[in-house]
Amino acid sequence: MIVNAKMDNTKSLIFKPAGQFEETRFEKIHNVIFDDSEEASKIVALEIAELIKQKADEGSMCVLGLATGSSPIKVYEELVRFHKEDNLSFSNVITFNLDEYFPMQPDDLQSYYHFMHEHLFNHVDILPENINIPDGTISPEDIYQYCIDYELKIKAVGGLDFQLLGIGRTGHIGFNEPGSHYNSGTRVITLDHITREDAASAFIGIDNVPKKAITMGINTIKNAKRIVLLAWGLNKAKVIQKTIEGQVTSQIPATYLQDHKNATFILDEESSSELIRIKTPWLVTSCIWTDELKKKAVFWLSEKVNKPILKLTDKDYNEYGMSGLIAKEGSAYDLNISIFNQLQHTITGWPGGKPNADDTNRPERAFPPKKRVIIFSPHPDDDVISMGGTFDRLVQQGHDVHIAYQTSGNIAVTDEDARKFAETALTLTSDTKKIEGMLKDIQSKTSNTIDSKEVRSLKGTIRRTESLAATRYLEVPDTNVHFLNLPFYETGTVKKNNLSEEDIDIMCSLIEEIKPHQIYAAGDLADPHGTHKVCLDALFMALERMKYEDAIKDCWVWLYRGAWFEWDSHEIDMAVPMSPDQVIKKRNAIFFHQSQKDKVMFRGDDSREFWVRAEDRNRLTAKKYHQLGMADYAAIEAFKRYYF
Incomplete structure (x- = not known):
């Protein structure tokens, strides 16, 4: 686990182990990097569980703001395990979900109401009256007042003790898309095209993704006492870098969290890969120059100065924060030759190994010749x-x-392709009953049904x-x-x-x-x-x-x-x-x-x-x-x- 931590006096289970380094001057939000998302999710679930128990011991309600999407799934799985195996009770928990598509029926498979019940609420002892999810069926003429009432309900229970977040590639938190104001409250918003593209797989095509949603506002989220944002995978790396290292801007709404005093970003190695201290650590601090880091640095420098490896000079290395590397290696010449040879040795026209050849510097073994x-x-x-x-x-x-x-x-x-093949099959057989059944299933399919087994x-x-x-x-x-x-x-x-x-x-x-x-x-x-x-x-x-x-x-x-x-x-x-x-x-x-x-x-x-x-x-x-x-x-x- 790679950890970068700075904690205030607020209790949290995500802390800085001894010997790990502090945030760099480039970073404006506390973040913790884990080897993988599963380990990270367990740590976050443990923090939530401890908060629930702490509140129960105090005789008070625990108010959680919850997120949907793929990022928090493992957190919810772990909370369910705590409930079933460790008797964690949710009887003192009140939840407010961040958002819901609009319009959206609660029993639709793509609704966040369905998502939350499937992943969490159906498996724990939370009281139904303590579950709050924006209503995607509210009439357009009533929605303004509904959003005000949602805000008032959060305030009436003392605000959010803990807000769990994901982040979209647009930088949205909740469904606060680019352009959202820092003082915004719960409201209806038009979804960015990129957000709808990212949701397309769940809806089996972008044409089926709603164009609007109800979302908590930036100000609602920022008023939470504790915020934890989850980000997994390479497709989140660029927006994470902009959010943590960039300037606060409405074009990346997640940057508003730079002003929160108790926010933590929980990342895996892939989502953190564009951060300066991960991508180019030699620009941040003195490095332990492993073979892997040497290659990474030389390739980066080659691209930066637009020179092939063998033309890099001592001056190039010194000007781009790698004087320590040159001091260690002796000269740019020696280092260049070494890295050039390593790169050259990765190239092969024989991915299964070249028979009867010296394989000392080849990526694959010569033996056995037929694999x-x-x-x-x-x-x-x-x-x-x-x-x-x-x-x-x-x-x-x-x-x-x-x-x-x-x-x-x-x-x-697609259903269209399946129908085409089924109709073709009808012309090739006299036993049409099974195929006609498939066609009927396809033609009668709705958004709330899944394909039949056939x-x-x-x-x-x-x-x-x-x-x-x-x-x-x-x-x-x-x-x-x-x-x-x-x-x-x-x-x-x-x-x-x-x-x-x-x-x-x-x-x-x-x-x-x-x-x-x-x-x-x-x-x-x-x-x-x-x-x-x-x-x-x-x-x-x-x-x-x-x-x-x-x-x-x-x-x-x-x-x-x-x-x-x-x-x-x-x-x-x-x-x-x-x-x-x-x-x-x-x-x-x-x-x-x-x-x-x-x-x-x-x-x-x-x-x-x-x-x-x-x-x-x-x-x-x-x-x-x-x-x-x-x-x-x-x-x-x-x-x-x-x-x-």
Whole structure:
């Protein structure tokens, strides 16, 4: 755990361990960085639990302001565990939720009323009359008074003792979008387009996301006695940096929290990655120059001064806060040569290892010359989107390549595509009863229903046949393609179940069967509670269970990134160049996933299709390598080795 802490006299369980450094001069909000969001969520839940118990001992009510979204889910899970296992009572708790979509029925699956009851209220002993969630059904003519009454109700119980927050990529807290006034109260607000894009997955498409919401105001939030904001994942890194290190501005409403005397931001490593003390610590303080930090610093300096590594000078290092590094290394020349060689050694056209070659300075082993390989793909297209060129290279170089699709991906197939396939199937069979039932289910579907089991099966079949078309194109036999259909995913909704023993057993069984020398897996952590992260956790848990077994004693694990982010240059352990022909071949493999083309349901804030993103990202990686002094490749796919 990385901790940066400054505490006032208010009791909190988030404190500064001995020996950790204080906030830098760049930072204006107290923040604590944890290795992962799960550990952090447990600490936050413990602070809330202690506050509830403290208030109960005093004979008073505990007033909590609560947030929704993916960030607080693990906090609520831990609070439920405290209630069930440690007898934590919520009988003295009053809650006020930050916001609700407008209009919104409480029984809609996307409503925050549904969210809070599903994740917390249905599992603890809170009194129903003590639950306050903005009413998305209020009439437009009554909403002004309703918002005033919501404010008055908070004041009547003495204000918020504790406010839990998330943060949007616009910098919103609650639904206080850019432009919100610091003195604003509870009100109706029009949602920013980026906010609606981020919510699109929950609503199965942005067209279904409401354009308005009721939200507590900035002033309401700031009046809380204690504020804890949660931020997980790389997609929050930029807004976190602006919020913590930037100026207070209405364009990033979360910056208003710089003026709060008892606010803490709880971050994971990914969301904190753009902070100056994390990204460029040599600009903040004296550093312990590890090999990893040396690479990071040299690559950063090369980009900063727009010079390849071998042209960096002592003067460049001194002017950018790295005089201590040069003093340690002797000269820029010696350091440049060392880092240049390390970068050069990451490049290979033989991702499975080059047979009968000296592998001393190669990222992969030469032996065995023909390796058994498993490519784990969270969804049925991540394999070709993220590493299609390397996939093709492994097959063409004679390795025994197996593809394991961890989930069915059925939720990402539109109803329109499912209907099209069902109607096509009607023309091919005389046994139409089952297909007609599917069509009826699709046509009668409402926003409050999930796909029937039969429709989910149809959508999963669509993804399955597309995957087989792509793997056949890349010359993988059908016997080497495995559809795991991990149970955690099969809920029919965006919200998935937690990993179970059954999920891990399925992963272990395949690894035991193949006995791989190489495993490739998606290391895309942009959404730490998303499917990619859960699938990666499933692999890590399987490897932990099997780490002393013969099945994986010779196995190396390589992590690729998904369609959202790429590894930073200093993180890359293996870089696989692609020729222009391979770029086109990868593109063609992606095109076989037709249900995911043109009408991508979960594209996020990036309007480009996945094949375009993948090519642009691979070209950018190649460009960065070229700028650092390497050869000018058409594209590069990048991997980071995972040690277990």
